[in-house]
Amino acid sequence: VNTGEVAAGGGGPGEPLVTGDVVNIAARLERAAGPDDVLLGPETYRLVRDLVRVEPLEPLCLRGIDEPVAAYRFVELSIGAGPQRKFDSPLIGRDHEIGLLQEAFDRVVAKHRCELFTVLGAVGVGKSRLVSEFAHAVESEALVLTGRCPSYGEANTFWPLAQIVRQALDISDGDPPAAARTKVELSLNGRSGGSEAALQLAELIGLADMDGPARERFWAVGKWFQRLAEDRPVVVVLDDIHWAEATFLQLIKDIAVLAAEVPLLVVCVARTELLEQHHGWLEEEESAASVMLAPLADDECARLVRYVLGGEGASEEVQA
Secondary structure, eight states, X not given: OOOSOOEEEOSSTTOOEEXXXXXXXXXXXXXXXXXXXXXXXXXHHXXXXXXXXXXXXXXXXXXXXSSOBOOEEEEEEOTTOOOOOOOXXXXXXXXXXXXXHHHHHHHHHHHTOEXXXXXXXXXXXXXXXXXXXXXXXXXXXXXXXXXXXXXXXXXXXXXXXXXXXXHHHTOOTTSOHHHHHHHHHHXXXXXXXXXXXXXXXXXXXXXXXXXXXXXGGHHHHHHHHHHHHHHSXXXXXEEOGGGOOHHHHHHHHHHHHHTTTSOEEEEEEEETHHHHHSTTTTTTOTTEEEEEOOOOOHHHHHHHHHHHTTGGGSOHHHHO
């Protein structure tokens, strides 16, 4: 796998042609790979390094390429990981919003109930940063689990749920499906209907074949969250739900009912497109709240820029 600019076009009908160094290096990486190996080029690895575990290889001397090319052998996906961003500056200008999240968490703990909270905003406005700060603030009091909706593939409808279950039950990519199903079964052991719930949940997250409508299995998700939140409060962060399938959005709504009597806070993060695609998102839900993130004010932006640039060392021109 290699990444970079190509020239595209030509070829026959249905056979687009791409050319360029990035294609040539990809072909050389393919030839250098052993059986069942996946080798990543340097730019690919830079883009996905927070999502994968790799083994660095000795730089490859490839025919037709002047300089040695760095290469990495792919080992496994880091389940549950999203792009990890380094937040070196303090959170600026979001006291009100993080206060709303904290109040929602306090309510679910005090009233022993489930609530949904949606953080909305434009690209880059600071949604992930806000939720990351909140999650860090409550992780000593609650089990924090995260899932991310991918932007592609109908088969990935319940991928965020699979990420959450895998995190909570310590299921790795290397676990055979039977071993993973056993962990799911043990998590519901002793519960009324636990065996059936475990099977239904395993089907939703791809550990067993599913026969029939997915929504018939939603009750199992509720039962699993009920069990999980018996031991301690649970905070579930669902990022990028503007990319979620309608079926998964329905599951989010149903969780508030199916797990209504346990301390569970579901924090949804979405671009404003969510409201364009799903008018009135959660407006009729009594146990739901939302906040729309506005851009930072000019003075707040200036403070943030100073932190990013290392304090007062940068000139006013650079800061501007």
